[in-house]
Amino acid sequence: xxxxxxxxxxxxxxxxLDAASIRIGRGEFVALLGPNGxxxxxxxxxxxxxxxxxxxxxxEDREIGALPTEDRVRRGLTMTPEGRHVFANLTVAENLRxxxxxxxxxxxxxxxxxxxxxLFPILRExxxxxxxxxxxxxxxxxxxxxxxxxxxxxxxLDEPSLGLxxxxxxxxxxxxxxxxxxxxxxxxxxxxxxxxxxxxxxxYVISSGIIRHEGKAEELRSDRRxxxxxxxx
Amino acid sequence: MDxxxxxxxxxxxxxxxYALIALGLALVxxxxxxxxxxxxxxxxxxxxxxxxxxxxGIGSPWLVAPIAIAAGALVAxxxxxxxxxxxxxxxxxTGLLTALGVSIVVQNLxxxxxxxxxxxxxxxxxxxxxxxxxxxxxxxxxxxxxxxxALAIGGLVLFLKHSTLGLAIRAAxxxxxxxxxxxxxxxxxxxxxxALSGLLAGIAAIFIIARRGSIDPTFGFQPVIKAFIACxxxxxxSLGGAVLGGMLLxxxxxxxxxxxxxxxxxxxxxxxxxxxAGLLVWRPEGLLTRRIExxxxxx
Ligand SMILES: Nc1ncnc2c1ncn2[C@@H]1O[C@H](COP(=O)(O)OP(=O)(O)OP(=O)(O)O)[C@@H](O)[C@H]1O
Ligand SMILES: [Mg+2]
Numbered sequence: 416x417x418x419x420x421x422x423x424x425x426x427x428x429x430x431x432l433d434a435a436s437i438r439i440g441r442g443e444f445v446a447l448l449g450p451n452g453x454x455x456x457x458x459x460x461x462x463x464x465x466x467x468x469x470x471x472x473x474x475e476d477r478e479i480g481a482l483p484t485e486d487r488v489r490r491g492l493t494m495t496p497e498g499r500h501v502f503a504n505l506t507v508a509e510n511l512r513x514x515x516x517x518x519x520x521x522x523x524x525x526x527x528x529x530x531x532x533x534l535f536p537i538l539r540e541x542x543x544x545x546x547x548x549x550x551x552x553x554x555x556x557x558x559x560x561x562x563x564x565x566x567x568x569x570x571x572l573d574e575p576s577l578g579l580x581x582x583x584x585x586x587x588x589x590x591x592x593x594x595x596x597x598x599x600x601x602x603x604x605x606x607x608x609x610x611x612x613x614x615x616x617x618x619y620v621i622s623s624g625i626i627r628h629e630g631k632a633e634e635l636r637s638d639r640r641x642x643x644x645x646x647x648x
Numbered sequence: 649m650d651x652x653x654x655x656x657x658x659x660x661x662x663x664x665x666y667a668l669i670a671l672g673l674a675l676v677x678x679x680x681x682x683x684x685x686x687x688x689x690x691x692x693x694x695x696x697x698x699x700x701x702x703x704x705g706i707g708s709p710w711l712v713a714p715i716a717i718a719a720g721a722l723v724a725x726x727x728x729x730x731x732x733x734x735x736x737x738x739x740x741x742t743g744l745l746t747a748l749g750v751s752i753v754v755q756n757l758x759x760x761x762x763x764x765x766x767x768x769x770x771x772x773x774x775x776x777x778x779x780x781x782x783x784x785x786x787x788x789x790x791x792x793x794x795x796x797x798a799l800a801i802g803g804l805v806l807f808l809k810h811s812t813l814g815l816a817i818r819a820a821x822x823x824x825x826x827x828x829x830x831x832x833x834x835x836x837x838x839x840x841x842x843a844l845s846g847l848l849a850g851i852a853a854i855f856i857i858a859r860r861g862s863i864d865p866t867f868g869f870q871p872v873i874k875a876f877i878a879c880x881x882x883x884x885x886s887l888g889g890a891v892l893g894g895m896l897l898x899x900x901x902x903x904x905x906x907x908x909x910x911x912x913x914x915x916x917x918x919x920x921x922x923x924x925a926g927l928l929v930w931r932p933e934g935l936l937t938r939r940i941e942x943x944x945x946x947x
Protein backbone atom coordinates (compact mmCIF):
# COMPACT_ATOMS: atom_id res chain seq x y z
CA UNK A 416 0.00 0.00 0.00
CA UNK A 417 2.84 2.38 0.93
CA UNK A 418 6.36 2.05 -0.29
CA UNK A 419 8.95 4.61 0.72
CA UNK A 420 12.23 4.43 -1.10
CA UNK A 421 15.40 6.13 0.19
CA UNK A 422 13.64 9.13 1.69
CA UNK A 423 15.87 11.85 3.15
CA UNK A 424 14.91 14.97 5.10
CA UNK A 425 17.24 17.88 5.81
CA UNK A 426 16.72 20.90 8.00
CA UNK A 427 19.41 23.26 6.77
CA UNK A 428 22.68 21.44 7.47
CA UNK A 429 20.98 18.88 9.75
CA UNK A 430 20.26 15.53 8.18
CA UNK A 431 17.25 14.28 10.13
CA LEU A 432 16.43 11.33 7.88
CA ASP A 433 18.98 9.46 5.82
CA ALA A 434 17.72 7.37 2.89
CA ALA A 435 15.02 5.57 4.83
CA SER A 436 13.05 2.84 3.07
CA ILE A 437 9.91 1.25 4.47
CA ARG A 438 6.99 -0.76 3.13
CA ILE A 439 3.53 -1.17 4.55
CA GLY A 440 0.98 -3.68 3.30
CA ARG A 441 -2.77 -3.09 3.18
CA GLY A 442 -4.41 -3.53 6.57
CA GLU A 443 -1.15 -3.74 8.47
CA PHE A 444 -0.46 -2.06 11.82
CA VAL A 445 3.17 -1.00 11.72
CA ALA A 446 5.01 0.64 14.61
CA LEU A 447 7.87 3.09 14.11
CA LEU A 448 10.14 3.07 17.13
CA GLY A 449 13.26 4.95 18.09
CA PRO A 450 14.80 7.31 20.64
CA ASN A 451 14.19 11.05 20.81
CA GLY A 452 15.51 12.90 17.80
CA UNK A 453 15.77 9.68 15.77
CA UNK A 454 13.88 11.10 12.82
CA UNK A 455 10.46 9.46 13.34
CA UNK A 456 8.47 12.66 12.97
CA UNK A 457 10.64 13.67 10.03
CA UNK A 458 9.87 10.38 8.27
CA UNK A 459 6.11 10.56 8.58
CA UNK A 460 6.07 14.31 7.91
CA UNK A 461 8.01 13.55 4.74
CA UNK A 462 5.46 10.91 3.78
CA UNK A 463 2.63 13.37 4.45
CA UNK A 464 4.40 16.13 2.51
CA UNK A 465 4.65 18.52 5.42
CA UNK A 466 8.43 18.80 5.09
CA UNK A 467 10.55 18.82 1.97
CA UNK A 468 12.03 15.39 1.32
CA UNK A 469 14.18 13.68 -1.31
CA UNK A 470 13.35 10.16 -2.39
CA UNK A 471 10.32 8.27 -3.63
CA UNK A 472 6.97 7.78 -1.94
CA UNK A 473 4.58 5.36 -3.60
CA UNK A 474 1.04 5.21 -2.24
CA GLU A 475 -1.24 2.60 -3.79
CA ASP A 476 1.23 2.26 -6.64
CA ARG A 477 1.25 5.96 -7.47
CA GLU A 478 4.19 8.29 -6.94
CA ILE A 479 2.96 11.01 -4.58
CA GLY A 480 6.32 12.56 -3.62
CA ALA A 481 5.66 15.71 -5.62
CA LEU A 482 2.10 16.30 -4.40
CA PRO A 483 1.27 18.90 -1.75
CA THR A 484 -0.04 17.61 1.58
CA GLU A 485 -3.65 18.46 0.68
CA ASP A 486 -3.61 16.17 -2.34
CA ARG A 487 -2.04 13.30 -0.42
CA VAL A 488 -4.83 13.60 2.15
CA ARG A 489 -7.40 13.65 -0.65
CA ARG A 490 -5.93 10.36 -1.88
CA GLY A 491 -6.48 8.71 1.48
CA LEU A 492 -3.22 9.19 3.35
CA THR A 493 -3.28 11.31 6.47
CA MET A 494 -1.46 11.95 9.70
CA THR A 495 -2.29 12.99 13.24
CA PRO A 496 0.57 15.26 14.26
CA GLU A 497 2.62 14.95 17.41
CA GLY A 498 1.16 16.95 20.29
CA ARG A 499 -2.36 16.55 18.86
CA HIS A 500 -2.82 20.02 17.38
CA VAL A 501 -6.57 20.15 17.74
CA PHE A 502 -8.11 23.43 16.59
CA ALA A 503 -8.22 24.92 20.05
CA ASN A 504 -10.42 27.90 19.13
CA LEU A 505 -13.08 25.67 17.53
CA THR A 506 -15.59 23.42 19.25
CA VAL A 507 -15.31 19.64 19.23
CA ALA A 508 -18.13 19.48 16.68
CA GLU A 509 -16.41 22.03 14.43
CA ASN A 510 -13.14 20.10 14.64
CA LEU A 511 -14.89 16.96 13.44
CA ARG A 512 -16.63 18.86 10.65
CA UNK A 513 -13.35 20.23 9.39
CA UNK A 514 -11.94 16.71 9.48
CA UNK A 515 -14.56 15.80 6.88
CA UNK A 516 -13.91 18.91 4.76
CA UNK A 517 -12.98 16.94 1.65
CA UNK A 518 -16.10 14.79 1.69
CA UNK A 519 -19.32 15.57 -0.16
CA UNK A 520 -21.53 12.79 1.24
CA UNK A 521 -23.39 14.67 3.97
CA UNK A 522 -25.15 11.59 5.28
CA UNK A 523 -21.98 9.56 5.45
CA UNK A 524 -20.32 12.39 7.36
CA UNK A 525 -23.20 12.57 9.83
CA UNK A 526 -23.00 8.80 10.33
CA UNK A 527 -19.27 8.94 10.90
CA UNK A 528 -19.64 11.75 13.42
CA UNK A 529 -22.16 9.57 15.28
CA UNK A 530 -19.77 6.64 15.05
CA UNK A 531 -16.84 8.48 16.62
CA UNK A 532 -18.97 10.18 19.24
CA UNK A 533 -20.13 6.66 20.10
CA LEU A 534 -16.58 5.37 20.24
CA PHE A 535 -15.42 8.31 22.36
CA PRO A 536 -18.47 9.18 24.51
CA ILE A 537 -16.56 11.92 26.30
CA LEU A 538 -16.41 13.84 23.01
CA ARG A 539 -20.19 13.74 22.80
CA GLU A 540 -20.40 15.28 26.25
CA UNK A 541 -17.96 17.98 25.21
CA UNK A 542 -19.38 18.41 21.69
CA UNK A 543 -20.00 22.15 21.94
CA UNK A 544 -17.02 22.95 24.10
CA UNK A 545 -13.87 24.58 22.68
CA UNK A 546 -11.32 21.88 21.88
CA UNK A 547 -8.63 23.85 23.71
CA UNK A 548 -10.43 23.23 26.99
CA UNK A 549 -10.26 19.42 26.69
CA UNK A 550 -7.79 17.35 28.70
CA UNK A 551 -4.74 15.90 26.95
CA UNK A 552 -6.31 12.47 26.53
CA UNK A 553 -9.57 13.93 25.25
CA UNK A 554 -7.66 16.07 22.76
CA UNK A 555 -5.84 12.98 21.52
CA UNK A 556 -9.14 11.17 21.01
CA UNK A 557 -10.46 14.19 19.15
CA UNK A 558 -7.34 14.41 16.98
CA UNK A 559 -7.68 10.75 16.00
CA UNK A 560 -11.42 11.00 15.37
CA UNK A 561 -10.83 14.16 13.31
CA UNK A 562 -8.25 12.36 11.16
CA UNK A 563 -10.66 9.45 10.68
CA UNK A 564 -13.37 11.82 9.43
CA UNK A 565 -11.58 12.11 6.08
CA UNK A 566 -11.91 8.31 5.72
CA UNK A 567 -8.18 7.69 5.26
CA UNK A 568 -6.94 4.33 4.06
CA UNK A 569 -3.55 4.94 5.65
CA UNK A 570 -3.39 6.78 8.96
CA UNK A 571 -0.09 7.82 10.51
CA LEU A 572 -0.21 8.62 14.22
CA ASP A 573 2.67 10.54 15.78
CA GLU A 574 3.03 9.50 19.43
CA PRO A 575 -0.66 9.06 20.26
CA SER A 576 0.19 8.17 23.86
CA LEU A 577 2.35 11.24 24.48
CA GLY A 578 1.67 12.68 27.92
CA LEU A 579 -1.14 10.28 28.82
CA UNK A 580 -1.50 8.40 32.10
CA UNK A 581 -0.63 4.67 31.84
CA UNK A 582 -4.24 3.54 32.15
CA UNK A 583 -5.28 5.89 29.35
CA UNK A 584 -2.36 4.72 27.22
CA UNK A 585 -3.66 1.16 27.25
CA UNK A 586 -7.10 2.46 26.37
CA UNK A 587 -5.67 4.51 23.50
CA UNK A 588 -4.03 1.41 22.04
CA UNK A 589 -7.32 -0.44 22.26
CA UNK A 590 -8.93 2.33 20.24
CA UNK A 591 -6.15 2.24 17.69
CA UNK A 592 -6.58 -1.52 17.33
CA UNK A 593 -10.28 -0.90 16.67
CA UNK A 594 -9.29 1.31 13.74
CA UNK A 595 -7.20 -1.52 12.36
CA UNK A 596 -10.13 -3.88 12.65
CA UNK A 597 -12.19 -1.35 10.72
CA UNK A 598 -9.73 -1.78 7.87
CA UNK A 599 -7.44 1.24 8.24
CA UNK A 600 -3.76 0.69 7.60
CA UNK A 601 -1.69 2.18 10.42
CA UNK A 602 1.79 3.57 10.86
CA UNK A 603 2.20 4.51 14.50
CA UNK A 604 5.18 6.34 15.99
CA UNK A 605 5.63 5.38 19.64
CA UNK A 606 7.89 5.80 22.64
CA UNK A 607 5.80 3.30 24.55
CA UNK A 608 7.72 0.41 23.03
CA UNK A 609 6.12 -2.55 24.81
CA UNK A 610 2.54 -1.33 24.35
CA UNK A 611 3.20 -0.62 20.69
CA UNK A 612 4.80 -4.02 20.08
CA UNK A 613 1.90 -5.74 21.82
CA UNK A 614 -0.60 -4.31 19.33
CA UNK A 615 1.39 -3.90 16.13
CA UNK A 616 2.00 -6.53 13.46
CA UNK A 617 5.40 -5.29 12.43
CA UNK A 618 7.88 -2.62 13.50
CA TYR A 619 10.72 -0.51 12.19
CA VAL A 620 13.44 0.74 14.50
CA ILE A 621 15.11 4.01 13.59
CA SER A 622 17.94 5.97 15.17
CA SER A 623 20.02 8.92 13.98
CA GLY A 624 17.94 9.14 10.84
CA ILE A 625 18.72 5.58 9.71
CA ILE A 626 16.38 2.58 9.73
CA ARG A 627 18.23 0.04 11.88
CA HIS A 628 15.87 -2.88 11.98
CA GLU A 629 12.64 -4.24 10.59
CA GLY A 630 10.75 -7.26 11.82
CA LYS A 631 7.68 -8.91 13.31
CA ALA A 632 6.51 -7.16 16.45
CA GLU A 633 6.47 -10.40 18.42
CA GLU A 634 10.05 -11.22 17.57
CA LEU A 635 11.22 -7.73 18.36
CA ARG A 636 9.52 -7.88 21.72
CA SER A 637 11.77 -10.69 22.83
CA ASP A 638 14.93 -9.28 21.28
CA ARG A 639 16.52 -7.86 24.42
CA ARG A 640 19.71 -6.86 22.67
CA UNK A 641 17.97 -4.67 20.07
CA UNK A 642 15.67 -3.14 22.62
CA UNK A 643 18.55 -2.27 24.93
CA UNK A 644 20.57 -0.83 22.08
CA UNK A 645 17.97 1.48 20.58
CA UNK A 646 14.89 1.58 22.73
CA UNK A 647 16.05 1.07 26.31
CA UNK A 648 15.28 3.66 28.91
CA MET B 649 -30.60 66.30 22.78
CA ASP B 650 -30.71 66.54 19.02
CA UNK B 651 -27.05 67.44 19.06
CA UNK B 652 -26.14 64.49 21.28
CA UNK B 653 -27.97 62.05 19.05
CA UNK B 654 -26.37 63.54 15.98
CA UNK B 655 -22.90 63.22 17.46
CA UNK B 656 -23.58 59.72 18.74
CA UNK B 657 -24.59 58.67 15.26
CA UNK B 658 -21.50 60.38 13.89
CA UNK B 659 -19.30 58.38 16.21
CA UNK B 660 -21.05 55.13 15.31
CA UNK B 661 -20.67 55.86 11.60
CA UNK B 662 -16.98 56.70 11.86
CA UNK B 663 -16.44 53.76 14.15
CA UNK B 664 -18.15 51.30 11.86
CA UNK B 665 -16.09 52.48 8.91
CA TYR B 666 -12.87 51.98 10.87
CA ALA B 667 -14.16 48.62 12.10
CA LEU B 668 -14.85 47.43 8.56
CA ILE B 669 -11.36 48.27 7.35
CA ALA B 670 -9.72 47.00 10.53
CA LEU B 671 -11.57 43.67 10.16
CA GLY B 672 -10.03 43.28 6.71
CA LEU B 673 -6.56 43.91 8.10
CA ALA B 674 -7.14 41.52 11.01
CA LEU B 675 -8.48 38.73 8.79
CA VAL B 676 -5.35 38.68 6.68
CA UNK B 677 -3.03 39.24 9.60
CA UNK B 678 -4.52 36.48 11.70
CA UNK B 679 -3.84 33.75 9.19
CA UNK B 680 -0.76 35.05 7.38
CA UNK B 681 0.96 37.22 9.95
CA UNK B 682 0.98 39.86 7.23
CA UNK B 683 0.35 43.51 8.00
CA UNK B 684 -1.20 44.42 4.67
CA UNK B 685 -0.33 48.07 4.16
CA UNK B 686 -1.62 47.74 0.60
CA UNK B 687 -5.13 47.47 2.02
CA UNK B 688 -5.55 51.21 1.36
CA UNK B 689 -4.92 50.60 -2.32
CA UNK B 690 -7.64 47.94 -2.34
CA UNK B 691 -9.98 50.65 -1.05
CA UNK B 692 -8.62 53.07 -3.65
CA UNK B 693 -9.07 50.57 -6.49
CA UNK B 694 -12.64 49.88 -5.37
CA UNK B 695 -13.16 53.67 -5.39
CA UNK B 696 -11.72 54.06 -8.89
CA UNK B 697 -13.87 51.20 -10.15
CA UNK B 698 -16.85 53.40 -9.29
CA UNK B 699 -15.26 56.34 -11.09
CA UNK B 700 -14.69 54.18 -14.18
CA UNK B 701 -18.17 52.70 -14.00
CA UNK B 702 -19.61 56.20 -14.14
CA UNK B 703 -17.26 57.11 -17.00
CA UNK B 704 -18.62 54.28 -19.13
CA GLY B 705 -22.14 55.35 -18.36
CA ILE B 706 -23.27 53.20 -15.44
CA GLY B 707 -24.96 55.80 -13.33
CA SER B 708 -27.24 53.96 -10.93
CA PRO B 709 -25.92 53.67 -7.38
CA TRP B 710 -27.54 50.21 -7.23
CA LEU B 711 -25.13 49.04 -9.91
CA VAL B 712 -22.11 51.08 -8.90
CA ALA B 713 -22.09 49.82 -5.32
CA PRO B 714 -21.89 46.09 -6.17
CA ILE B 715 -19.20 46.89 -8.74
CA ALA B 716 -17.10 48.51 -6.00
CA ILE B 717 -17.53 45.53 -3.70
CA ALA B 718 -16.63 43.04 -6.41
CA ALA B 719 -13.65 45.17 -7.44
CA GLY B 720 -12.41 45.24 -3.84
CA ALA B 721 -12.56 41.46 -3.56
CA LEU B 722 -10.97 40.96 -6.98
CA VAL B 723 -8.09 43.38 -6.36
CA ALA B 724 -7.39 41.81 -2.95
CA UNK B 725 -7.23 38.34 -4.50
CA UNK B 726 -4.97 39.64 -7.29
CA UNK B 727 -2.60 41.23 -4.78
CA UNK B 728 -2.38 37.92 -2.97
CA UNK B 729 -1.83 35.91 -6.12
CA UNK B 730 0.75 38.21 -7.68
CA UNK B 731 2.59 39.77 -4.77
CA UNK B 732 2.05 37.93 -1.50
CA UNK B 733 1.98 34.27 -2.52
CA UNK B 734 5.61 34.24 -3.73
CA UNK B 735 6.82 35.55 -0.36
CA UNK B 736 4.42 33.56 1.82
CA UNK B 737 7.16 31.60 3.54
CA UNK B 738 9.62 34.44 3.79
CA UNK B 739 10.20 36.27 7.09
CA UNK B 740 7.50 38.67 8.27
CA UNK B 741 9.47 41.77 7.31
CA THR B 742 9.58 40.59 3.69
CA GLY B 743 5.79 40.48 3.63
CA LEU B 744 5.59 43.92 5.18
CA LEU B 745 7.99 45.39 2.61
CA THR B 746 6.10 43.65 -0.19
CA ALA B 747 2.89 45.26 1.03
CA LEU B 748 4.53 48.70 1.10
CA GLY B 749 5.90 48.06 -2.40
CA VAL B 750 2.48 47.08 -3.75
CA SER B 751 1.01 50.15 -2.12
CA ILE B 752 3.51 52.49 -3.78
CA VAL B 753 3.30 50.82 -7.19
CA VAL B 754 -0.49 50.93 -7.24
CA GLN B 755 -0.60 54.56 -6.09
CA ASN B 756 1.79 55.49 -8.87
CA LEU B 757 -0.17 53.52 -11.43
CA UNK B 758 -3.36 55.31 -10.44
CA UNK B 759 -1.52 58.63 -10.70
CA UNK B 760 -0.11 57.82 -14.11
CA UNK B 761 -3.10 56.13 -15.68
CA UNK B 762 -5.87 58.30 -14.29
CA UNK B 763 -4.74 61.49 -12.64
CA UNK B 764 -2.86 62.77 -9.63
CA UNK B 765 -5.74 65.20 -9.04
CA UNK B 766 -9.01 64.37 -7.31
CA UNK B 767 -11.79 63.17 -9.57
CA UNK B 768 -15.45 63.66 -8.80
CA UNK B 769 -17.55 60.55 -8.16
CA UNK B 770 -20.99 62.07 -7.67
CA UNK B 771 -22.99 58.86 -7.73
CA UNK B 772 -24.19 58.78 -4.13
CA UNK B 773 -25.11 62.45 -3.76
CA UNK B 774 -28.74 61.56 -3.10
CA UNK B 775 -27.73 59.79 0.07
CA UNK B 776 -26.42 62.98 1.67
CA UNK B 777 -29.87 63.86 2.85
CA UNK B 778 -31.30 64.47 6.23
CA UNK B 779 -34.33 62.49 7.22
CA UNK B 780 -36.55 62.95 10.20
CA UNK B 781 -37.24 60.15 12.62
CA UNK B 782 -39.77 61.63 15.00
CA UNK B 783 -38.38 65.00 15.96
CA UNK B 784 -34.76 64.03 15.21
CA UNK B 785 -32.85 65.09 12.14
CA UNK B 786 -30.67 62.20 11.06
CA UNK B 787 -28.25 61.74 8.18
CA UNK B 788 -29.52 59.09 5.80
CA UNK B 789 -25.98 58.21 4.79
CA UNK B 790 -24.91 57.47 8.34
CA UNK B 791 -27.99 55.42 9.01
CA UNK B 792 -27.36 53.36 5.89
CA UNK B 793 -23.71 52.95 6.78
CA UNK B 794 -24.59 51.58 10.19
CA UNK B 795 -27.09 49.15 8.74
CA UNK B 796 -24.79 47.93 6.00
CA UNK B 797 -21.83 47.50 8.33
CA ALA B 798 -23.98 45.58 10.80
CA LEU B 799 -25.16 43.34 7.97
CA ALA B 800 -21.63 42.82 6.66
CA ILE B 801 -20.26 41.92 10.07
CA GLY B 802 -23.23 39.64 10.73
CA GLY B 803 -22.68 37.94 7.40
CA LEU B 804 -19.00 37.52 8.12
CA VAL B 805 -19.73 35.95 11.49
CA LEU B 806 -22.19 33.52 9.93
CA PHE B 807 -19.66 32.61 7.27
CA LEU B 808 -16.87 32.05 9.78
CA LYS B 809 -19.11 29.98 12.04
CA HIS B 810 -20.96 27.83 9.56
CA SER B 811 -19.16 27.36 6.26
CA THR B 812 -16.34 24.86 5.93
CA LEU B 813 -14.02 27.50 4.51
CA GLY B 814 -14.95 29.86 7.32
CA LEU B 815 -14.13 27.20 9.90
CA ALA B 816 -10.88 26.57 8.07
CA ILE B 817 -9.98 30.26 8.21
CA ARG B 818 -10.55 30.30 11.96
CA ALA B 819 -8.58 27.09 12.42
CA ALA B 820 -5.75 28.39 10.23
CA UNK B 821 -5.17 31.35 12.51
CA UNK B 822 -3.37 28.92 14.81
CA UNK B 823 -2.82 25.64 13.03
CA UNK B 824 -2.08 26.17 9.40
CA UNK B 825 -0.33 22.84 8.66
CA UNK B 826 -3.01 20.94 10.50
CA UNK B 827 -5.66 22.57 8.31
CA UNK B 828 -3.76 21.24 5.31
CA UNK B 829 -3.80 17.78 6.90
CA UNK B 830 -7.59 17.96 6.64
CA UNK B 831 -7.10 18.08 2.87
CA UNK B 832 -8.10 21.74 2.72
CA UNK B 833 -6.02 23.68 0.23
CA UNK B 834 -3.89 26.35 1.86
CA UNK B 835 -4.20 28.55 -1.22
CA UNK B 836 -7.97 28.50 -1.05
CA UNK B 837 -8.05 29.40 2.62
CA UNK B 838 -5.72 32.34 2.09
CA UNK B 839 -7.43 33.52 -1.10
CA UNK B 840 -10.78 33.44 0.69
CA UNK B 841 -9.43 35.50 3.57
CA UNK B 842 -8.11 38.07 1.09
CA ALA B 843 -11.37 38.07 -0.84
CA LEU B 844 -13.33 38.72 2.35
CA SER B 845 -10.98 41.52 3.37
CA GLY B 846 -11.35 43.05 -0.12
CA LEU B 847 -15.12 42.77 0.07
CA LEU B 848 -15.13 44.71 3.32
CA ALA B 849 -12.73 47.26 1.81
CA GLY B 850 -15.10 47.69 -1.14
CA ILE B 851 -18.00 48.42 1.20
CA ALA B 852 -15.86 50.93 3.07
CA ALA B 853 -14.89 52.60 -0.22
CA ILE B 854 -18.57 53.15 -1.07
CA PHE B 855 -19.21 55.07 2.13
CA ILE B 856 -16.02 57.08 1.97
CA ILE B 857 -16.89 58.12 -1.59
CA ALA B 858 -20.44 58.92 -0.56
CA ARG B 859 -19.11 61.25 2.11
CA ARG B 860 -16.33 62.88 0.13
CA GLY B 861 -17.75 62.85 -3.38
CA SER B 862 -14.32 62.55 -4.97
CA ILE B 863 -11.32 60.27 -5.21
CA ASP B 864 -7.55 60.63 -5.57
CA PRO B 865 -4.66 58.13 -5.58
CA THR B 866 -3.94 58.45 -1.85
CA PHE B 867 -7.61 57.89 -1.08
CA GLY B 868 -7.08 54.78 1.04
CA PHE B 869 -4.10 55.91 3.06
CA GLN B 870 -5.78 57.81 5.89
CA PRO B 871 -8.53 55.23 6.57
CA VAL B 872 -6.01 52.39 6.72
CA ILE B 873 -3.83 54.24 9.21
CA LYS B 874 -6.92 54.64 11.39
CA ALA B 875 -7.82 51.00 10.93
CA PHE B 876 -4.29 49.97 11.80
CA ILE B 877 -4.62 51.91 15.06
CA ALA B 878 -7.98 50.26 15.65
CA CYS B 879 -6.31 46.86 15.30
CA UNK B 880 -3.58 47.85 17.74
CA UNK B 881 -6.16 49.03 20.27
CA UNK B 882 -8.24 45.89 19.92
CA UNK B 883 -5.33 43.45 19.92
CA UNK B 884 -3.68 42.55 16.64
CA UNK B 885 -5.15 39.60 14.79
CA SER B 886 -8.29 39.46 16.91
CA LEU B 887 -11.39 40.00 14.76
CA GLY B 888 -13.56 41.05 17.70
CA GLY B 889 -10.73 43.34 18.74
CA ALA B 890 -10.70 45.01 15.33
CA VAL B 891 -14.39 45.84 15.59
CA LEU B 892 -14.12 47.02 19.17
CA GLY B 893 -11.00 49.07 18.39
CA GLY B 894 -12.66 50.68 15.37
CA MET B 895 -15.73 51.63 17.35
CA LEU B 896 -13.67 53.06 20.21
CA LEU B 897 -11.61 55.08 17.77
CA UNK B 898 -14.77 56.47 16.18
CA UNK B 899 -16.08 57.58 19.56
CA UNK B 900 -12.72 59.01 20.53
CA UNK B 901 -12.52 61.04 17.30
CA UNK B 902 -15.97 62.51 17.77
CA UNK B 903 -15.57 63.10 21.49
CA UNK B 904 -12.43 65.10 20.88
CA UNK B 905 -14.09 67.20 18.18
CA UNK B 906 -17.05 67.88 20.44
CA UNK B 907 -15.21 68.54 23.67
CA UNK B 908 -12.14 70.37 22.42
CA UNK B 909 -12.50 74.16 22.26
CA UNK B 910 -12.21 75.43 18.70
CA UNK B 911 -8.89 77.27 19.18
CA UNK B 912 -7.14 73.98 20.08
CA UNK B 913 -8.43 72.23 16.97
CA UNK B 914 -4.89 71.58 15.77
CA UNK B 915 -4.27 69.30 18.75
CA UNK B 916 -6.95 66.80 17.77
CA UNK B 917 -4.67 64.03 16.54
CA UNK B 918 -2.11 64.69 19.27
CA UNK B 919 -4.76 64.22 21.93
CA UNK B 920 -6.24 61.15 20.28
CA UNK B 921 -2.87 59.44 19.98
CA UNK B 922 -1.89 60.35 23.54
CA UNK B 923 -5.02 58.68 24.82
CA UNK B 924 -4.29 55.61 22.71
CA ALA B 925 -0.69 55.54 23.91
CA GLY B 926 -1.99 55.65 27.47
CA LEU B 927 -4.37 52.79 26.72
CA LEU B 928 -1.49 50.71 25.41
CA VAL B 929 0.62 51.40 28.49
CA TRP B 930 -2.26 49.98 30.48
CA ARG B 931 -2.80 47.02 28.10
CA PRO B 932 0.24 46.67 25.86
CA GLU B 933 -1.23 43.79 23.90
CA GLY B 934 -4.52 45.49 23.11
CA LEU B 935 -7.94 45.07 24.63
CA LEU B 936 -9.04 41.69 23.29
CA THR B 937 -5.76 39.93 23.08
CA ARG B 938 -5.19 36.53 21.81
CA ARG B 939 -1.65 35.36 21.44
CA ILE B 940 -1.06 34.26 17.92
CA GLU B 941 1.06 31.22 17.46
CA UNK B 942 2.68 30.95 14.10
CA UNK B 943 5.09 28.14 14.81
CA UNK B 944 3.69 25.79 12.20
CA UNK B 945 3.57 28.02 9.16
CA UNK B 946 6.55 26.69 7.29
CA UNK B 947 5.95 25.16 3.83
N1 LIG C 1 12.26 22.09 12.04
C1 LIG C 1 13.47 21.60 12.36
N2 LIG C 1 14.57 22.35 12.21
C2 LIG C 1 15.80 21.87 12.51
N3 LIG C 1 16.02 20.64 13.00
C3 LIG C 1 14.96 19.85 13.19
C4 LIG C 1 13.63 20.28 12.90
N4 LIG C 1 12.78 19.28 13.19
C5 LIG C 1 13.55 18.28 13.65
N5 LIG C 1 14.85 18.61 13.65
C6 LIG C 1 15.97 17.76 14.06
O1 LIG C 1 15.92 16.59 13.28
C7 LIG C 1 16.20 15.46 14.07
C8 LIG C 1 15.06 14.46 13.97
O2 LIG C 1 13.90 15.05 14.53
P1 LIG C 1 12.50 14.33 14.59
O3 LIG C 1 11.50 15.30 15.09
O4 LIG C 1 12.22 13.68 13.30
O5 LIG C 1 12.78 13.22 15.70
P2 LIG C 1 11.76 12.25 16.44
O6 LIG C 1 12.28 10.88 16.23
O7 LIG C 1 10.37 12.52 16.03
O8 LIG C 1 11.99 12.67 17.95
P3 LIG C 1 10.95 12.70 19.17
O9 LIG C 1 10.81 11.31 19.65
O10 LIG C 1 11.63 13.54 20.18
O11 LIG C 1 9.68 13.29 18.67
C9 LIG C 1 16.44 15.97 15.48
O12 LIG C 1 17.82 16.04 15.66
C10 LIG C 1 15.83 17.32 15.48
O13 LIG C 1 16.55 18.18 16.34
MG1 LIG D 1 8.71 13.21 16.98
